[in-house]
Amino acid sequence: MSAKNINTHLIEIQDYFKAAISVDCVIFGFDENELKVLLIESDLKEFKGKWSLLGDIMHPDEDIETAAYRVLRERTGLENVYMEQVQAFGGINRHPAGRVITIAYYSLVNIEHVELKTHSNELHWHAVKDIRQMAFDHREILATCLERLQRKVIDQPVGFNLLPRKFSLRELQNLYEAILDVKLDRRNFRKKFFAMDYLIDLNEEEQEVRHRPAKLYKFNQEKYNQRHKKSLGF
Amino acid sequence: MSAKNINTHLIEIQDYFKAAISVDCVIFGFDENELKVLLIESDLKEFKGKWSLLGDIMHPDEDIETAAYRVLRERTGLENVYMEQVQAFGGINRHPAGRVITIAYYSLVNIEHVELKTHSNELHWHAVKDIRQMAFDHREILATCLERLQRKVIDQPVGFNLLPRKFSLRELQNLYEAILDVKLDRRNFRKKFFAMDYLIDLNEEEQEVRHRPAKLYKFNQEKYNQRHKKSLGF
DNA sequence: ACAAAAGTGTTGTCAATACACCCATGG
DNA sequence: CCATGGGTGTATTGACAACACTTTTGT
Numbered sequence: 263m264s265a266k267n268i269n270t271h272l273i274e275i276q277d278y279f280k281a282a283i284s285v286d287c288v289i290f291g292f293d294e295n296e297l298k299v300l301l302i303e304s305d306l307k308e309f310k311g312k313w314s315l316l317g318d319i320m321h322p323d324e325d326i327e328t329a330a331y332r333v334l335r336e337r338t339g340l341e342n343v344y345m346e347q348v349q350a351f352g353g354i355n356r357h358p359a360g361r362v363i364t365i366a367y368y369s370l371v372n373i374e375h376v377e378l379k380t381h382s383n384e385l386h387w388h389a390v391k392d393i394r395q396m397a398f399d400h401r402e403i404l405a406t407c408l409e410r411l412q413r414k415v416i417d418q419p420v421g422f423n424l425l426p427r428k429f430s431l432r433e434l435q436n437l438y439e440a441i442l443d444v445k446l447d448r449r450n451f452r453k454k455f456f457a458m459d460y461l462i463d464l465n466e467e468e469q470e471v472r473h474r475p476a477k478l479y480k481f482n483q484e485k486y487n488q489r490h491k492k493s494l495g496f
Numbered sequence: 497m498s499a500k501n502i503n504t505h506l507i508e509i510q511d512y513f514k515a516a517i518s519v520d521c522v523i524f525g526f527d528e529n530e531l532k533v534l535l536i537e538s539d540l541k542e543f544k545g546k547w548s549l550l551g552d553i554m555h556p557d558e559d560i561e562t563a564a565y566r567v568l569r570e571r572t573g574l575e576n577v578y579m580e581q582v583q584a585f586g587g588i589n590r591h592p593a594g595r596v597i598t599i600a601y602y603s604l605v606n607i608e609h610v611e612l613k614t615h616s617n618e619l620h621w622h623a624v625k626d627i628r629q630m631a632f633d634h635r636e637i638l639a640t641c642l643e644r645l646q647r648k649v650i651d652q653p654v655g656f657n658l659l660p661r662k663f664s665l666r667e668l669q670n671l672y673e674a675i676l677d678v679k680l681d682r683r684n685f686r687k688k689f690f691a692m693d694y695l696i697d698l699n700e701e702e703q704e705v706r707h708r709p710a711k712l713y714k715f716n717q718e719k720y721n722q723r724h725k726k727s728l729g730f
Numbered sequence: 731a732c733a734a735a736a737g738t739g740t741t742g743t744c745a746a747t748a749c750a751c752c753c754a755t756g757g
Numbered sequence: 758c759c760a761t762g763g764g765t766g767t768a769t770t771g772a773c774a775a776c777a778c779t780t781t782t783g784t
Contacts, residue, residue, distance in 0.1 A: 267536075267551070267552055268516075268518050268551060268552055268553050268591070268593070268596065269518075269520070269536065269538060269540075269548040269549065269550070269551045269552075269631065269632070270536055270537070270538050270539050270540065270548065270618075271539055271540070272539075272540060272541075272593065279516075279553070279554070279555060279556040280514035280515060280516055280517075281514065281517055281554070281556070282513075282514055283514075283515055283517065283586075283597055284503075286503070302501075302503065302504055303504070304503060304504050305504050305505055305506075306503075306504065306505065306506060307506075314503040314504065315503065316503070317501070317503045318501055318503075319513070320513070320515070320586075320597075321513060322513040322515070322595060323588065324588070325586050325587050325588050326584060326586035326597065347583050347584065348583070349581050349582070349583055349584070350560060350581065350583070350584045350599045352517075352554075352559050352560035352599070353559050354557065354558070354559050359506065361556060363517055363554075363560065363597075363599075365584045365586070365597075384504075397503065398503070430736090431736090431737095432735080432736080447773095447774070447775075447776085448736090448737085449737085449738070449739080449775095449776085450773070450774065450775085452737080452738085453738095453739095453773095454772095454773090470783095471734090471735085471782080471783085472733085472734075472735095472782075472783045472784070473733075473734040473735040473736075473781080473782060473783070474734080474735060474736050474737085474780065474781035474782045474783090475735095475736080475781080475782065476735080476736060476737090477736085477737090664763090665763085665764090666762080666763075681746095681747070681748070681749085682763090682764085683748095683749085683764085683765070683766080684746070684747065684748085686764080686765085687746095687765095687766095688745095688746090691745095702763095704756095705755075705756080705761090705762085706755075706756045706757065706760085706761070706762095707754080707755060707756070707760075707761040707762045707763075708753065708754035708755050708756095708761080708762060708763045708764080709754075709755065709762095709763080710762080710763060710764090711763085711764090
């Protein structure tokens with residue numbers, strides 16, 4: 263036990279154990295009234311045929327968030343999507359190639375905007391609730407990210423990131439029901455969202471439905487930004 | 497842009513960039529009605545005289561949480577304290593010795609139980625609200641951990657970890673006021689805590705106060721554990 | 731006309747807030 | 758007896774939950 267310490271004394275870090283650092287992205291989408299996650303088939307012999315999150319080793323010249331955005335861009339072509347760091351996972355034997363600490367992010371994308379990259383034909387969207395087994399500790403990572411999303415979606419309206427620009431209230435409710443895995447009362451749900459005043463009525467209606475068409479709305483991003491600024495600090 | 501990837505293909509990680517990984521502990525205590533944090537003076541020339549969090553390089557054979565507990569134990573002699581991972585910080589130039597990604601934890605300790613280790617006479621408790629400058633990006637880390645603690649303390653009774661085993665309701669309220677930086681109504685505060693039923697009346701009173709002595713309580717840990725289990729899963 | 735989903739209000743309950751006076755102790 | 762903080766109850770308000778019928782469209 264020494265008083266020498268990386269925060270207080272000069273230490274040559276190359277003299278110390280150095281692990282690899284990766285990022286793993288839990289990319290959530292919403293389709294067919296189900297919360298989905300984008301996964302890739304692992305070719306590692308230890309995890310043959312198992313599904314894994316999209317991740318990569320961090321580069322020396324990029325910060326963590328940049329690395330996570332890079333993974334997202336390379337795999338989905340998307341930029342400027344909602345993304346949040348969740349936490350680090352660093353079990354000693356979590357990766358067969360050696361000690362790899364990974365930093366998990368989740369992001370929320372509009373599934374229709376995602377063009378899966380051609381070299382990524384092993385990529386597939388999976389219904390979150392149907393996932394049983396995954397490679398590495400990725401099931402634990404997914405579970406932790408889902409819990410985080412559930413919390414987040416209750417106190418901030420981030421769910422819009424998963425929907426098309428125009429959506430009906432039914433779609434919005436289906437989204438919340440899928441994320442939280444609960445049934446919600448239709449009238450109370452509508453009341454709540456109208457009261458929050460984040461919805462802009464587009465005066466348009468659904469097309470080609472064989473029942474009464476629903477009105478379409480879009481998310482009031484500016485109003486959200488304003489409130490968000492004010493409510494910071496509590 | 498390559499399809500090769502640490503999650504899908506065999507990669508020799510020693511061929512890749514390897515950064516150092518550290519843990520940093522935000523150790524919270526409560527004393528004199530103020531939320532305190534345990535800091536150490538940095539001797540790095542870049543941060544001479546500035547205060548830093550307690551941290552260390554992770555060892556190859558320990559997982560992240562073990563490393564964080566080790567730092568805590570070495571510095572405070574404490575084991576079995578409340579600790580929670582917050583997130584990773586990995587700005588490119590955050591450490592002058594090179595690329596160091598750090599994983600931040602906060603912990604809640606009873607300040608009276610802490611015997612500062614003899615080789616640690618540069619260690620001091622600081623009032624959180626008086627801290628202006630810190631070494632590295634530690635002020636940002638501290639701020640993030642404080643926000644996390646504030647959220648946590650609102651929806652789970654973790655605050656008890658900062659108090660002596662026996663405490664009065666006034667002390668408990670002072671704690672909440674210090675953490676959240678708000679004033680609370682005394683009657684409503686008491687009502688709320690009695691309703692939650694986490695307090696065990698010890699039938700004891702404060703000694704040596706020059707006013708009406710307050711009753712002392714302890715935290716009902718078992719009841720908390722039971723509820724906690726049930727309430728998981730929303 | 732029928733099927734299918736959209737749209738709409740009221741009521742009860744519970745939790746959070748605001749607020750003022752008497753009590754027990756030490757000096 | 759005075760200063761200091763301990764201890765207590767009620768009324769109001771706002772948020773959330775429960776609940777059923779009418780409307781619009783396509784077939």
